[in-house]
Every structure is written in structure tokens, then in C-alpha cells.
Amino acid sequence: MADTFYTNAGCTLVALNPFKPVPQLYSPELMREYHAAPQPQKLKPHVFTVGEQTYRNVKSLIEPVNQSIVVSGESGAGKTWTSRCLMKFYAVVAASPASWESHKIAERIEQRILNSNPVMEAFGNACTLRNNNSSRFGKFIQLQLNRAQQMTGAAVQTYLLQKTRVACQASSERNFHIFYQICKGASEDERLQWHLPEGAAFSWLPNPERSLEEDCFEVTREAMLHLGIDTPTQNNIFKVLGQGKGRESWERCSCFLQEGGPP
Ligand SMILES: Nc1ncnc2c1ncn2[C@@H]1O[C@H](COP(=O)(O)OP(=O)(O)OP(=O)(O)O)[C@@H](O)[C@H]1O
Ligand SMILES: [Mg+2]
Structure with a gap:
């Protein structure tokens, strides 16, 4: 109060x-x-x-x-x-005055560190019963300072990502945000490339109707770009996430799972 x-x-x-x-x-x-x-x-x-x-x-x-x-x-x-x-x-x-000369767009190191959050959360967080943006992994973030107390770098180690969530979610929970982001945010061209037909329903992506602020694909893409993951590499990543995951293969896979057969 x-x-x-x-x-x-x-x-x-x-x-x-x-x-x-x-x-x-x-x-x-x-x-x-x-x-x-x-x-x-x-x-x-x-x-x-x-x-x-x-x-x-x-x-x-x-x-x-x-x-x-x-x-x-x-x-x-x-x-x-x-x-x-x-x-x-x-x-x-702890902002550092130096920027990366070699980089076309001089990107400050602090900005890159902050940009790691949307990427980590898109790929490692999911909506659960307790938290719409629940981290499904643990992390150890190391921030490195120089003698002048300026930030010079960072390293992130992740632990125990809940990989099983890709294929199995409790009712009222969702898969990792990134899957919903690509389904909701891909352009028409990208949908074709990534095998994501408009309006398709995927059995491994339950509760897509819930619209969360975490579903913002643009924020993830922008953050990836700032981290040095260029557009062609991003495309490959999203293709891997989407490829072969058309309705039939998703459903076939989940049938196998339900029947205890090979996924
Ligand atoms: N200090 C705060 N001010 C405003 N909102 C907050 C604050 N702390 C948490 N929240 C809200 O609570 C939500 C849950 O917090 P957060 O995702 O940090 O929990 P968590 O401890 O990391 O949970 P999990 O273990 O599930 O990952 C946030 O998405 C945010 O909306
Ligand atoms: Mg968390």
C-alpha cells in the first residue's frame, strides 16, 4: 500500500x-x-x-x-x-567511452550487453501458469570491467534449458516465445521460406491466441542484429525453427510422442 x-x-x-x-x-x-x-x-x-x-x-x-x-x-x-x-x-x-572502430555502426558495448536480454528471453523463456515470461533456464552473467571501472565485455553462461518444452507443454502453458514470434511476425515472403503457412495451427504451439508483450519478433530481430547476428544468419536460424514444422509434420511428431514412438 x-x-x-x-x-x-x-x-x-x-x-x-x-x-x-x-x-x-x-x-x-x-x-x-x-x-x-x-x-x-x-x-x-x-x-x-x-x-x-x-x-x-x-x-x-x-x-x-x-x-x-x-x-x-x-x-x-x-x-x-x-x-x-x-x-x-x-x-x-560503467559506460565505456570507446566504441568499436571497426564496426560500421559504432555500437557501444553496454548496448550489446542489454541486447542480450531480448534474445535470451525469446529463445529461453515461455509463458507458464505462474509467469507469462518465465525463464526456462538458469544463467550466470559475467560483466567485465577494466582498471578504470569501465565495462569492457560480458559473458553469459546458461544452465539447464528446459528443452522438453519444445515437444511437451502443460495445459494453459506455451512453448518458447520465439516460435510464436516467428509465426506472428514473419512477412509473407518469410512465411514461404520458413514453411509457415498463414493461419496454420501447430499442435506443439498451444495457446497462440494469447497475445503477450513478449511476442514482439521485431525486438528479437533488432537485438540479434545489434549482437552481430546478421540478417542471413538470422534467416537460417528461423528457417531451422520453422522448417519441416508445417502442420502435418508437427502433428505427426506429436502423434508419435503420444503413442510412445520415435519423434
Ligand atoms: N520491479 C518490478 N517492477 C515492475 N514489474 C515487475 C518487477 N519485478 C517483476 N515484475 C513483473 O513481474 C513479472 C515476472 O517477473 P520475472 O520474469 O522477473 O520473474 P522471475 O523471478 O524471473 O520468474 P521465473 O523464475 O519464472 O523466470 C515481470 O514480467 C514483470 O511484469
Ligand atoms: Mg526469469
Whole structure:
């Protein structure tokens, strides 16, 4: 009721999912306020306090020391959201001045790091009973800083992708977002190339009528482009996802599965 979504419990920050947009809580101005504060821990509890404290811990020692933030909670608690917030925070406070000279469109490294989110989520998230955008994998994100505390790179390791979801979904749940994105967002030409007839129903893609904000194909494509996955490579990826998945083959495969035969 008080719109207070963060509180401290010892060295742990407890975050409550507000289940509504609270834009003023994540503004760049607020990020800068926490970043500039002499003692950020004295400000209201916030995910930016954790971000800033770890950022300072890296540099405050004679030798830089790696810092880890563990984001945990039940499905729908807001882990992915919180990780995104932290990445945005570091993209603002640890922005590097250098851009990639060799690249035609000079793309800042921070932007590429943020662009990894829509791609990871399109291919690894799905609508479940508990969360419309549920991560079906775990991830370890490493952000790398240079001695000047600027972001110089990132690495993402993923764990335990729920691959079985491709062929089997609980009722009222969906397959991975990317399948719905290509079905809903492909142009007429692409539909032909990728064997996705207009209006086709696929038995492995249940509940397509649910329209989610995660179904935005353009956002995924744009993010892939920014990550250096060019249009021909993207086409090949989408062709693989769509190929041979016309109504008949999808249905034949799921029949086999139901009968316990080879998929
Ligand atoms: N701080 C927040 N402000 C506004 N909305 C939020 C916030 N945190 C979470 N949400 C909302 O709750 C939804 C679920 O959060 P999120 O996807 O981060 O959960 P999760 O913990 O990653 O769950 P899962 O384990 O299923 O992946 C988000 O899509 C978003 O709509
Ligand atoms: Mg998640």
C-alpha cells in the first residue's frame, strides 16, 4: 500500500514484485543519485544500492576483487527483472567511452550487453501458469570491467534449458516465445521460406491466441542484429525453427510422442 518494494534484511535486499510499472523507481536520474551518493546504503533500500556497493567493492581495494550478486526467488518473483535492472544500472554507471572502430555502426558495448536480454528471453523463456515470461533456464552473467571501472565485455553462461518444452507443454502453458514470434511476425515472403503457412495451427504451439508483450519478433530481430547476428544468419536460424514444422509434420511428431514412438 505504501508502494515500498525494497527492504533490507542484513546484507540481503528483499525485493517485492509490484506487478505494475513503477517507472520513477528505475529512472536514470535515480541511478545517478545512488551512484553519486557518498553512502548509498543510507538511501532507501534499492537494487541500485546493491549494484553500487558491489561496483565500489571492486575498486576500493588495492587489487580488484570479483564481486557476485545472487538473485534468487520463486518463479514470478522478479529475478529476471532485477537482473535486467542491474545490467541497466551498470550500463549507465560503467559506460565505456570507446566504441568499436571497426564496426560500421559504432555500437557501444553496454548496448550489446542489454541486447542480450531480448534474445535470451525469446529463445529461453515461455509463458507458464505462474509467469507469462518465465525463464526456462538458469544463467550466470559475467560483466567485465577494466582498471578504470569501465565495462569492457560480458559473458553469459546458461544452465539447464528446459528443452522438453519444445515437444511437451502443460495445459494453459506455451512453448518458447520465439516460435510464436516467428509465426506472428514473419512477412509473407518469410512465411514461404520458413514453411509457415498463414493461419496454420501447430499442435506443439498451444495457446497462440494469447497475445503477450513478449511476442514482439521485431525486438528479437533488432537485438540479434545489434549482437552481430546478421540478417542471413538470422534467416537460417528461423528457417531451422520453422522448417519441416508445417502442420502435418508437427502433428505427426506429436502423434508419435503420444503413442510412445520415435519423434
Ligand atoms: N520491479 C518490478 N517492477 C515492475 N514489474 C515487475 C518487477 N519485478 C517483476 N515484475 C513483473 O513481474 C513479472 C515476472 O517477473 P520475472 O520474469 O522477473 O520473474 P522471475 O523471478 O524471473 O520468474 P521465473 O523464475 O519464472 O523466470 C515481470 O514480467 C514483470 O511484469
Ligand atoms: Mg526469469
